[in-house]
Amino acid sequence: MSEKNVTPMLAQYHRIKNEYPDALVLYRLGDFYEMFYDDAYIGAKDLNIALTRKKVGKSQYIPMCGIPYHAADSYISRLVSKGHKVAICEQLEDASKAKGIVKRDVIRVITPGTYFENEKLRSALAAVVPAGKRYGTAYLDLSTGEFIASVMDYESLVSFIGKFQPKEVLIPQEADMEKVKESFRHIFFTPVGQDFFSEEALDELLKFFKTYHYSSFGFSSEETDALLAASALLKYSKITQKTFLPFISTPKPYREDIYMRLDYSTQKHLEIINASDGNLPLIKVLDRTLTGMGRRKLKFFLLHPLKNIKMIKQRQEAVDELVKNSGLREKIREILKEIFDMERLVSKISSGTMSPRDMVSLRESLKQVKKLKTLHSDINSPFLKEIFSKLEDFDWLTEKLDRYLEDSPPVHLKEGGLIKKGVSKELDELKEIKEKGNRWIKDYQEKQREETGIQSLKVGFNKVMGYYIEITKPNLKFVPPHYRRRQTLSNAERFITDELQRFEEKILTADEKIKALEYEIFMKLREEVAFVSNIIVETSRNVGIIDALQSMAEVAAEKGWIKPQITEDYSIEIKEGFHPVISETVQDFVPNSLVMNEKSYFHIITGPNMAGKSTFIRQSALIVLLAQTGSFIPAREGKIGVVDGIFTRIGSGDVLSKGLSTFMVEMLEVANILNNITDRSFVVLDEVGRGTSTYDGISIAWAVSEYISKEKKAKTLFATHYHELTKLEEEIPGVKNFHMHIKEDGEEIKFLYRVSEGFSNKSYGVHVAKLAGINERIIKRAYEILYHLEEEQESRIDETIINLSQKKREYLPLFDTVQEGNDEYSEIIKEIEDLDLASITPIDAMVFLNNLKKRIKINKKGGI
Numbered sequence: 001m002s003e004k005n006v007t008p009m010l011a012q013y014h015r016i017k018n019e020y021p022d023a024l025v026l027y028r029l030g031d032f033y034e035m036f037y038d039d040a041y042i043g044a045k046d047l048n049i050a051l052t053r054k055k056v057g058k059s060q061y062i063p064m065c066g067i068p069y070h071a072a073d074s075y076i077s078r079l080v081s082k083g084h085k086v087a088i089c090e091q092l093e094d095a096s097k098a099k100g101i102v103k104r105d106v107i108r109v110i111t112p113g114t115y116f117e118n119e120k121l122r123s124a125l126a127a128v129v130p131a132g133k134r135y136g137t138a139y140l141d142l143s144t145g146e147f148i149a150s151v152m153d154y155e156s157l158v159s160f161i162g163k164f165q166p167k168e169v170l171i172p173q174e175a176d177m178e179k180v181k182e183s184f185r186h187i188f189f190t191p192v193g194q195d196f197f198s199e200e201a202l203d204e205l206l207k208f209f210k211t212y213h214y215s216s217f218g219f220s221s222e223e224t225d226a227l228l229a230a231s232a233l234l235k236y237s238k239i240t241q242k243t244f245l246p247f248i249s250t251p252k253p254y255r256e257d258i259y260m261r262l263d264y265s266t267q268k269h270l271e272i273i274n275a276s277d278g279n280l281p282l283i284k285v286l287d288r289t290l291t292g293m294g295r296r297k298l299k300f301f302l303l304h305p306l307k308n309i310k311m312i313k314q315r316q317e318a319v320d321e322l323v324k325n326s327g328l329r330e331k332i333r334e335i336l337k338e339i340f341d342m343e344r345l346v347s348k349i350s351s352g353t354m355s356p357r358d359m360v361s362l363r364e365s366l367k368q369v370k371k372l373k374t375l376h377s378d379i380n381s382p383f384l385k386e387i388f389s390k391l392e393d394f395d396w397l398t399e400k401l402d403r404y405l406e407d408s409p410p411v412h413l414k415e416g417g418l419i420k421k422g423v424s425k426e427l428d429e430l431k432e433i434k435e436k437g438n439r440w441i442k443d444y445q446e447k448q449r450e451e452t453g454i455q456s457l458k459v460g461f462n463k464v465m466g467y468y469i470e471i472t473k474p475n476l477k478f479v480p481p482h483y484r485r486r487q488t489l490s491n492a493e494r495f496i497t498d499e500l501q502r503f504e505e506k507i508l509t510a511d512e513k514i515k516a517l518e519y520e521i522f523m524k525l526r527e528e529v530a531f532v533s534n535i536i537v538e539t540s541r542n543v544g545i546i547d548a549l550q551s552m553a554e555v556a557a558e559k560g561w562i563k564p565q566i567t568e569d570y571s572i573e574i575k576e577g578f579h580p581v582i583s584e585t586v587q588d589f590v591p592n593s594l595v596m597n598e599k600s601y602f603h604i605i606t607g608p609n610m611a612g613k614s615t616f617i618r619q620s621a622l623i624v625l626l627a628q629t630g631s632f633i634p635a636r637e638g639k640i641g642v643v644d645g646i647f648t649r650i651g652s653g654d655v656l657s658k659g660l661s662t663f664m665v666e667m668l669e670v671a672n673i674l675n676n677i678t679d680r681s682f683v684v685l686d687e688v689g690r691g692t693s694t695y696d697g698i699s700i701a702w703a704v705s706e707y708i709s710k711e712k713k714a715k716t717l718f719a720t721h722y723h724e725l726t727k728l729e730e731e732i733p734g735v736k737n738f739h740m741h742i743k744e745d746g747e748e749i750k751f752l753y754r755v756s757e758g759f760s761n762k763s764y765g766v767h768v769a770k771l772a773g774i775n776e777r778i779i780k781r782a783y784e785i786l787y788h789l790e791e792e793q794e795s796r797i798d799e800t801i802i803n804l805s806q807k808k809r810e811y812l813p814l815f816d817t818v819q820e821g822n823d824e825y826s827e828i829i830k831e832i833e834d835l836d837l838a839s840i841t842p843i844d845a846m847v848f849l850n851n852l853k854k855r856i857k858i859n860k861k862g863g864i
């Protein structure tokens, strides 16, 4: 259709759509939001609604689909969760009063990361900008105003995104972020122009927070890339929110150096926040929080265990006091129950979505905070005391809100019924007029009858005429001169007086005026609250900390967990520890102990399938993790030498990215562990090498164990079915063998779930197959094959290992064949020397190695 031929409405639509080519435009038409053209096809398909057509000329039609205005929220969230941007195009004037086409424009663009008011979607935004070998990274949650930024390496970036799980990540258009995208297929990556990450955007950020220099946020000059990412987030939020931006805290530096390393695969393997089918995640067992702020804080604590011993002890003391003083804990819990999600409420203030009911919720929450504050004097632990003392008193505000706001106002702002009597004289008068309108008319009628002596005089009302005084024809001679004629009927005449007219004006407009005036007063009140939103948010975050700490205490008290001793030592000692999650569901869970020190730090754990190996190694990692969050631990006694990170390689897990085999993922994770561990790390390996042939698997498992135990000396628990590995104990002093105890009774075996010293050289895999119900004949045949294989294999592998152990191990035997002095040799050595291990990613390391191997092969053949 040519531009000339389009209807005015369609011309308006095209103008708007041209401004938002990458968004689905929801065009408001009466009670519907309509989508046209390609948007209609997408909308109809993704929302599973009917695709219709709209007549736009004499005989022309365009594709259309629509959603009802009153149910728009659920449709929009479905579109957004599929990764669409949605531009909401509203009518900006009353259609009945508009001359010509109704004015319309986009009032907001909703994207996966900015739909902050939709609780189900849990929208949050991040931005990443490459900065040399590192990344400027920022995160903004518009529903709470939380805003953090940092500069980090690739591994930390992946871990950061894994912890915060933003729904949408802004990246510079030209940046190659394929690797990150591969790891997070459920997150939407939105490329934006370089201007989002520019000096100008940074200036805008500083202006927005009314400061001249970023140092006032606590950032150093080395962290400007973090601020560029933060600037992109602010710019994007402003552009998408258009009119109302929710409350945003000043950006705060995210200091990863105070937290232990917890990479993304470890977060997943340990099932801290989410668990695979049917399992409970750790947080479900630990969550006794009573507020939204507390829930978020607890999640943060669990994903950010501390490294700093002083900070751990501070938190521990707080939890300890709350465990011991159950009266205090109960008082705190009673108060917390009455506190709403203040952070979320405050964020609504500046976005204009705060309803009068929200305001009442905020008022009631602030009153509870005051109650909480009074408990300050009952507290001894310095950390907890400090947090309580930071709670602000909002008496002036709650008193004002009490005076102003009705106790149960309606949800909608423009319905009236929000403001109490005594706030505004004008409002009170208006309300009185409205309330007393009928009474006044009766009185007025009485007064007129008396004054005129006409007993049949009536004061009436109709929509066309308004108020009138009706006098029958015979009485017309008694009508006083100030009555003005309005209408003549067959047997009566209708009049109006100045007084009645004034009343009419008042009463007819009173209702509208009341609503408008109440709205105005409410908006002023909201502005006042907005003015102190920073302090309210600060207070509500402290409420969150109190809630998270009491939750830890509640769990510890209820389950009889103990306070571990936290030390600077290398050693870890856990007496009778149990798995915090599995022990909840398994009856008679068998506790197990773990002692690791300089003499025994690499534990190889063997044992049959189903004997409890995985459970034991995971429980140990979880206990260390819990201890370093400041929590109590599920054990009889515990002494934890602080670790700098927990690294796990467990099971096949879910495949990080499509296109990579399970074995490749396994090796990537192992490579990451080997690159990043130190002697202070805690490593958990479950069946490394399982995903390939037995010989390859054993060789890799052997070499990895040797490297970790000899070179890195990281405390490691390695569960394996490769019994050959138990020979490492003879070679490396810190390596010790353990096995899962079982009881054999003829053909039957019984799992005791007890970890004992020494090794077990049987897998009982066929036995487990039998337990699973596999046909007796197949089981018999499997035993036959097994005996045969065992005899053959044992002699071969043993021989190899004995030979190997007598030979000095070289980690780069590949170069034996490349002669020194050879150019290729020097080049290869130089490339290895130049390689920055701290910044190379596992996948790049694999590619690099592969390349070297190829070149060496060629060299061997006499090539080059």
Ligand SMILES: Nc1ncnc2c1ncn2[C@@H]1O[C@H](COP(=O)(O)OP(=O)(O)OP(=O)(O)O)[C@@H](O)[C@H]1O
Pocket (backbone or CB within 6 Å): 582, 586, 587, 588, 589, 590, 591, 607, 608, 609, 610, 611, 612, 613, 614, 615, 616, 753
């Ligand atoms: N300490 C324990 N006390 C009681 N039951 C336990 C204990 N540890 C494990 N179990 C039970 O045994 C089951 C199997 O445990 P787990 O997966 O740890 O065995 P595994 O040795 O790692 O097996 P596989 O080698 O086949 O992976 C658990 O799901 C649990 O029901």
